[in-house]
Amino acid sequence: MKELQHLNKYFLKYKTHLLLGSIITVAARIFLLYTPRYVKKIFVAIERFNDKTITNDVFKSELAEAILWIIGAALIAAILTFFMRQTIINVSRYIEFDLKNEIYEQYQKLSLNFYKKNRTGDLMNRITEDVGRVRMYAGPAIMYSINTIALFVVALIYMFKAAPTLTLYTILPLPILSVIIYKLSREIHKRSTIVQEYLSKLSTYTQESFSGISVIKAYGIEPQTASNFKSLAIESKEKQVNLTKVQAWFFPMMILLIGTSNLLVIYFGGMQYINGEIESLGTIAEFIIYVNMLTWPVATVGWVTSIVQQAEASQKRINEFLKIEPEIKNTVETSTEITGDIDFKNVSFTYDDTNIQALKGISFSVKEGETLAILGKTGSGKSTILDLIGRLYDIDRGNISVNNTNIQNHNLYNLRDSIGYVPQDAFLFSDSIKNNIKFGKEEATDEEVIQAAKNAQVHKNIVKFNNGYDTVLGERGITLSGGQKQRVSIARAIIKSPKILLFDDCLSAVDTETEEKILKNLNKVSKDKTSIIVSHRVSSAKNADKIIVLEDGKIVQEGTHDTLINVEGYYKHLYLKQISETSSK
Numbered sequence: 001m002k003e004l005q006h007l008n009k010y011f012l013k014y015k016t017h018l019l020l021g022s023i024i025t026v027a028a029r030i031f032l033l034y035t036p037r038y039v040k041k042i043f044v045a046i047e048r049f050n051d052k053t054i055t056n057d058v059f060k061s062e063l064a065e066a067i068l069w070i071i072g073a074a075l076i077a078a079i080l081t082f083f084m085r086q087t088i089i090n091v092s093r094y095i096e097f098d099l100k101n102e103i104y105e106q107y108q109k110l111s112l113n114f115y116k117k118n119r120t121g122d123l124m125n126r127i128t129e130d131v132g133r134v135r136m137y138a139g140p141a142i143m144y145s146i147n148t149i150a151l152f153v154v155a156l157i158y159m160f161k162a163a164p165t166l167t168l169y170t171i172l173p174l175p176i177l178s179v180i181i182y183k184l185s186r187e188i189h190k191r192s193t194i195v196q197e198y199l200s201k202l203s204t205y206t207q208e209s210f211s212g213i214s215v216i217k218a219y220g221i222e223p224q225t226a227s228n229f230k231s232l233a234i235e236s237k238e239k240q241v242n243l244t245k246v247q248a249w250f251f252p253m254m255i256l257l258i259g260t261s262n263l264l265v266i267y268f269g270g271m272q273y274i275n276g277e278i279e280s281l282g283t284i285a286e287f288i289i290y291v292n293m294l295t296w297p298v299a300t301v302g303w304v305t306s307i308v309q310q311a312e313a314s315q316k317r318i319n320e321f322l323k324i325e326p327e328i329k330n331t332v333e334t335s336t337e338i339t340g341d342i343d344f345k346n347v348s349f350t351y352d353d354t355n356i357q358a359l360k361g362i363s364f365s366v367k368e369g370e371t372l373a374i375l376g377k378t379g380s381g382k383s384t385i386l387d388l389i390g391r392l393y394d395i396d397r398g399n400i401s402v403n404n405t406n407i408q409n410h411n412l413y414n415l416r417d418s419i420g421y422v423p424q425d426a427f428l429f430s431d432s433i434k435n436n437i438k439f440g441k442e443e444a445t446d447e448e449v450i451q452a453a454k455n456a457q458v459h460k461n462i463v464k465f466n467n468g469y470d471t472v473l474g475e476r477g478i479t480l481s482g483g484q485k486q487r488v489s490i491a492r493a494i495i496k497s498p499k500i501l502l503f504d505d506c507l508s509a510v511d512t513e514t515e516e517k518i519l520k521n522l523n524k525v526s527k528d529k530t531s532i533i534v535s536h537r538v539s540s541a542k543n544a545d546k547i548i549v550l551e552d553g554k555i556v557q558e559g560t561h562d563t564l565i566n567v568e569g570y571y572k573h574l575y576l577k578q579i580s581e582t583s584s585k
């Protein structure tokens with residue numbers, strides 16, 4: 001139960017609902033237990049009528065009174081039971097909502113390293129299935145526990161008052177029932193977890209084969225994928241059948257145990273009646289109803305125990321993530337204006353997970369309004385530099401400053417807000433093109449969206465779609481070409497009009513002519529902004545105020561286009577190669 005203590009703050013938050021729910025539950029059980037007592041009264045009246053100790057009229061009025069009590073109490077109990085669920089089960093839904101939000105907020109705070117160490121499926125599971133199991137504890141488990149305790153206490157008081165010895169015989173099989181249900185619930189849980197695993201394997205496989213359908217068709221491997229699916233489906237079916245086998249035991253066990261308890265009541269009750277220890281057969285009828293009423297709540301003790309155990313395990317998994325301290329912390333509350341001077345001094349950085357030292361003592365500076373181009377072989381550390389400016393990682397050694405202030409001393413959100421970042425792999429959401437561009441600036445007008453798209457040279461493509469800017473992208477929508485995606489992603493960064501623009505090889509999928517136009521436009525819109533362009537093409541770099549060339553995490557060349565084409569090295573080599581490629585076309 002240690003892990004579940006995390007939920008105490010929520011129980012405290014909803015204490016009024018819970019208290020009200022508990023009172024309603026107790027009241028509902030009190031009214032429910034009117035039935036057996038009035039059934040006994042009916043039996044007693046029948047016996048007295050048979051013995052002629054009461055007249056026909058008295059008999060009728062006693063009968064009518066009992067029936068009215070039974071109907072009235074049952075109605076009240078039913079209404080109260082409705083409100084019992086409305087209060088306690090609703091609380092569990094509120095807690096589920098709060099907990100999901102708490103986890104989601106924590107996920108948002110955690111740094112990229114966290115996402116690399118943990119698989120997306122696992123993150124999803126903790127926020128959905130684990131929270132679902134915890135909800136079962138916060139709602140049904142608590143409700144059934146209060147219900148069982150209330151019913152038991154009230155029923156036992158009535159039963160002991162009516163026939164103490166018979167009470168003992170009646171409740172004898174109940175603990176056995178509870179243990180059996182507990183064992184069954186555990187087994188059911190074990191097998192249903194396996195079933196879940198297979199279902200998720202099946203859905204992952206199906207999802208992947210649908211996403212990769214073009215590759216599957218191009219390679220003509222449909223029969224193979226179909227047979228793989230079939231084997232997975234067969235395994236999944238077998239696990240389902242295994243589960244059903246155990247589940248099938250549940251109700252027969254209940255029926256058997258209720259039957260045994262009923263027999264015990266009839267046998268011992270009958271004996272006591274013959275011996276004159278109980279005065280009416282009505283007591284036996286009353287007890288039979290008690291047995292039937294108590295059996296289900298007692299069975300739930302086993303079920304509830306297993307729910308609590310599952311919830312504890314799930315909450316443990318949730319707490320593991322909630323306890324993680326974000327690696328990148330915002331320590332500064334106030335925002336300062338960012339002008340765009342960037343300075344790297346002897347910066348070294350190693351990726352935790354791979355232990356790859358991506359940057360080795362890098363130093364450079366870019367002034368506000370300048371453009372820096374970074375070139376270098378693949379894996380030389382270009383993207384890493386951009387990630388470090390946005391503080392997606394903190395460095396091991398050296399100093400990175402923006403506006404002459406170490407970036408760790410800037411308000412993190414303000415710093416990131418001042419950056420427009422275009423990643424290497426453009427990511428677009430399954431939403432309209434307009435909303436994808438507006439992602440950079442939610443309050444942007446349609447004119448601003450169009451202007452940004454024009455600057456990114458993608459406007460002409462967008463207006464050709466039937467729905468123009470309202471064209472939905474993604475699975476259920478249109479698929480953009482690589483170059484179109486990159487340009488929408490550029491428009492998203494431009495519309496934000498940030499102080500710092502970071503372009504990570506984002507023109508690789510556009511032809512050189514379009515690249516030229518985009519660069520020209522970028523030049524216009526980024527006049528007072530600092531731009532860093534990572535590229536493999538000299539054409540993207542040649543107009544930059546400064547160019548650096550990286551190799552294995554170190555700066556090996558630095559200068560302008562004009563100076564670099566005149567010295568031996570990577571840049572001149574690349575320049576000559578790309579010139580000859582262009583002229584041979």
Ligand SMILES: Nc1ncnc2c1ncn2[C@@H]1O[C@H](COP(=O)(O)OP(=O)(O)OP(=O)(O)O)[C@@H](O)[C@H]1O
Binds near residue numbers: 357378383384505
């Ligand atoms: N997220 C990461 N986790 C671990 N190692 C990484 C990560 N990103 C990059 N690396 C490693 O750091 C080194 C530098 O990578 P980086 O992406 O900065 O290179 P790059 O010059 O941008 O390459 P490319 O031109 O191919 O994009 C590489 O060896 C890479 O394997």
